[in-house]
Amino acid sequence: xxxxxxxxxxxxxxxxxxxxxxxxxxxxxxxxxxxxxxxxxxxxxxxxxxxxxxxxxxxxxxxxxxxxxxxxxxxxxxxxxxxxxxxxxxxxxxxxxxxxxxxxxxxxxxxxxxxxxxxxxxxxxxxxxxxxxxxxxxxxxxxxxxxxxxxxxxxxxxxxxxxxxxxxxxxxxxxxxxxxxxxxxxxxxxxxxxxxxxxxxxxxxxxxxxxxxxxxxxxxxxxxxxxxxxxxxxxxxxxxxxxxxxxxxxxxxxxxxxxxxxxxxxxxxxxxxxxxxxxxxxxxxxxxx
Amino acid sequence: xxxxxxxxxxxxxxxxxxxxxxxxxxxxxxxxxxxxxxxxxxxxxxxxxxxxxxxxxxxxxxxxxxxxxxxxxxxxxxxxxxxxxxxxxxxxxxxxxxxxxxxxxxxxxxxxxxxxxxxxxxxxxxxxxxxxxxxxxxxxxxxxxxxxxxxxxxxxxxxxxxxxxxxxxxxxxxxxxxxxxxxxxxxxxxxxxxxxxxxxxxxxxxxxxxxxxxxxxxxxxxxxxxxxxxxxxxxxxxxxxxxxxxxxxxxxxxxxxxxxxxxxxxxxxxxxxxxxxxxxxxxxxxxxxxxxxxxxxxxxxxxxxxxxxxxxxxxxxxxxxxxxxxxxxxxxxxxxxxxxxxxxxxxxxxxxxxxxxxxxxxxxxxxx
Numbered sequence: 136x137x138x139x140x141x142x143x144x145x146x147x148x149x150x151x152x153x154x155x156x157x158x159x160x161x162x163x164x165x166x167x168x169x170x171x172x173x174x175x176x177x178x179x180x181x182x183x184x185x186x187x188x189x190x191x192x193x194x195x196x197x198x199x200x201x202x203x204x205x206x207x208x209x210x211x212x213x214x215x216x217x218x219x220x221x222x223x224x225x226x227x228x229x230x231x232x233x234x235x236x237x238x239x240x241x242x243x244x245x246x247x248x249x250x251x252x253x254x255x256x257x258x259x260x261x262x263x264x265x266x267x268x269x270x271x272x273x274x275x276x277x278x279x280x281x282x283x284x285x286x287x288x289x290x291x292x293x294x295x296x297x298x299x300x301x302x303x304x305x306x307x308x309x310x311x312x313x314x315x316x317x318x319x320x321x322x323x324x325x326x327x328x329x330x331x332x333x334x335x336x337x338x339x340x341x342x343x344x345x346x347x348x349x350x351x352x353x354x355x356x357x358x359x360x361x362x363x364x365x366x367x368x369x370x371x372x373x374x375x376x377x378x379x380x381x382x383x384x385x386x387x388x389x390x391x392x393x394x395x396x397x398x399x400x401x402x403x404x405x406x407x408x409x410x411x412x413x414x415x416x417x418x419x420x421x422x423x424x
Numbered sequence: 425x426x427x428x429x430x431x432x433x434x435x436x437x438x439x440x441x442x443x444x445x446x447x448x449x450x451x452x453x454x455x456x457x458x459x460x461x462x463x464x465x466x467x468x469x470x471x472x473x474x475x476x477x478x479x480x481x482x483x484x485x486x487x488x489x490x491x492x493x494x495x496x497x498x499x500x501x502x503x504x505x506x507x508x509x510x511x512x513x514x515x516x517x518x519x520x521x522x523x524x525x526x527x528x529x530x531x532x533x534x535x536x537x538x539x540x541x542x543x544x545x546x547x548x549x550x551x552x553x554x555x556x557x558x559x560x561x562x563x564x565x566x567x568x569x570x571x572x573x574x575x576x577x578x579x580x581x582x583x584x585x586x587x588x589x590x591x592x593x594x595x596x597x598x599x600x601x602x603x604x605x606x607x608x609x610x611x612x613x614x615x616x617x618x619x620x621x622x623x624x625x626x627x628x629x630x631x632x633x634x635x636x637x638x639x640x641x642x643x644x645x646x647x648x649x650x651x652x653x654x655x656x657x658x659x660x661x662x663x664x665x666x667x668x669x670x671x672x673x674x675x676x677x678x679x680x681x682x683x684x685x686x687x688x689x690x691x692x693x694x695x696x697x698x699x700x701x702x703x704x705x706x707x708x709x710x711x712x713x714x715x716x717x718x719x720x721x722x723x724x725x726x727x728x729x730x731x732x733x734x735x736x737x738x739x740x741x742x743x744x745x746x747x748x749x750x751x752x753x754x755x756x757x758x759x760x761x762x763x764x765x766x767x768x769x770x771x772x773x774x775x776x777x778x779x780x781x782x783x784x785x786x787x788x789x790x791x792x
Contacts, residue, residue: 170568170571172702218750218754221754222753222754225757226567226568227483227567227568227571228753228754228757230483230485230568230571231705231706231709231749231753232749232750232753232754234702234705234706234749235706235745235746235747235748235749235750235753236746236750237746238742238743238745238746238749239742239743239746239747239750241742242739242740242742242743242746243743245739245742246739246740246743354698354699358575358576358579358698361572361575362572362576365569365572394587396583396586396587397583397584397587399579399583400579400580400583400584400587403576403577403579403580403583404576404580406572406576407573407576407577407580410565410569410572410573410576411559411560411563411565411573412563414563414565414569
């Protein structure tokens with residue numbers, strides 16, 4: 136029972152990190168059809184921004200979060216304005232161009248902050264662990280889980296209940312028609328890209344205390360996040376949540392039975408089979424594109 | 425997309441192959457030869473990608489799978505040749521000793537033979553690609569989803585090789601390799617012999633690719649690349665053609681990986697990593713995805729520039745490379761080859777225009 140519970144929590148915990156990273160990607164891919172391979176680098180930027188704020192201003196993690204969101208969102212906005220906006224009609228080319236952006240961001244950070252690993256401190260009140268039905272659970276992991284859920288709520292609210300979200304949905308469904316009704320679709324896309332990047336930055340800030348911070352940390356995140364978005368189904372927030380849970384749980388389960396490396400290999404193998412039989416994802420939003 | 429064949433289109437290929445085969449008669453510095461041989465191997469990998477991506481529209485982000493399998497096949501053979509030196513006991517490679525294996529696994533046994541290793545480097549990647557291709561293309565998976573499946577396949581292969589430490593050397597890979605030997609020739613990676621091997625492989629596959637893409641099957645492939653529906657409506661068995669291109673491309677990547685392992689004298693899981701696979705995409709895109717030769721030249725140019733930069737400048741190189749790549753993708757989708765083609769077309773067009781004008785000046789005058 137204890138083992139089951141702790142495995143369940145490990146799965147949830149992996150899933151929540153996946154969700155954090157994938158959320159921004161899901162928004163950008165779902166709404167704009169842009170496959171952003173620089174997403175991992177935005178996560179990395181978020182982690183470095185946190186490290187910078189912490190080491191220079193002495194801020195603890197929590198007050199950093201809002202600033203980090205703004206900083207990385209600004210970076211995302213700049214990338215959209217300078218590169219991505221040229222490629223809306225060529226989705227495959229966005230893969231390539233954003234990979235180029237990723238290389239540049241990685242190297243820029245390596246030049247500015249050095250190639251050494253950096254460490255971000257866990258905020259004090261969250262460094263302990265909580266006893267839950269006989270299982271010790273690190274409270275920071277619990278916090279990440281809660282934060283991921285909250286962020287999901289915020290994203291849902293932004294997309295479904297705000298004026299910006301309404302415009303975004305209109306542009307997603309039919310860009311020309313939306314433009315005809317006076318929606319500035321270029322601006323909507325810029326802001327969406329910035330929002331998605333900001334979410335990636337937040338993910339970076341939150342994973343920074345758990346994982347080591349290095350310039351090339353993004354590469355693994357982006358592949359994982361991609362798989363989550365594709366399995367979940369493009370344009371479906373619920374799908375993204377479900378598939379983060381599924382992949383997180385799968386990874387934790389296989390890791391318990393075998394080992395971490397094989398677990399990831401098996402999960403990826405599962406993704407291949409799934410994409411083959413259901414390329415639209417498990418929970419595809421219908422009636423789009 | 426390149427236009428339909430003309431004899432003149434063979435000319436650049438012949439010139440290029442002649443040029444790379446002539447290099448050892450000019451360059452004698454062994455380190456330079458070694459460097460050039462490495463660039464040619466990477467050029468072959470980029471040409472392989474152009475074959476599936478540029479011609480057939482299969483964006484393979486997992487080109488590292490074929491490349492890595494080829495590299496490991498050769499590395500296994502070369503390791504077996506050298507291991508008694510390093511371990512002394514029953515010819516067991518050192519990492520197997522560290523992992524407490526007491527005898528050589530059965531699938532390592534045939535790699536005592538150099539011919540078997542060569543065959544494996546060519547056929548194994550093709551087999552894996554054929555299986556994956558058959559699995560994907562039967563379901564008419566295309567575009568972005570091919571990219572995702574191949575990316576996932578790359579991750580799976582990489583993780584498996586890292587995980588099976590006792591059989592593959594894990595994260596370190598297979599190191600301390602001997603030199604390849606065949607027909608009494610020893611291919612020291614710093615010798616002209618090895619350079620000729622590398623250049624010969626590249627020339628052979630470029631010519632093969634050229635002939636293949638100009639054949640009827642190649643025509644169908646290019647048709648698939650520019651629009652799948654029409655090909656289907658004409659009743660072609662599209663999946664088979666896609667499998668063919670995908671496997672041939674993997675085979676070429678396997679040979680490239682084999683040469684790469686020989687030139688670097690090791691094989692590691694980074695050979696089947698995401699960064700190198702996407703780098704191959706960059707090279708092909710810079711050189712021109714629609715042209716085998718273009719992609720090859722792209723790989724050689726990018727790697728050559730990178731290799732000739734001093735250590736201090738190397739830091740900013742990645743920045744320049746990223747920027748260059750973005751510029752190429754946004755403004756020059758057909759790469760250097762596309763640029764050369766359109767320049768050539770404009771020049772010949774102007775020449776033709778001049779000829780027409782001088783031939784019929786009165787007609788022009790009359791119109792005026």
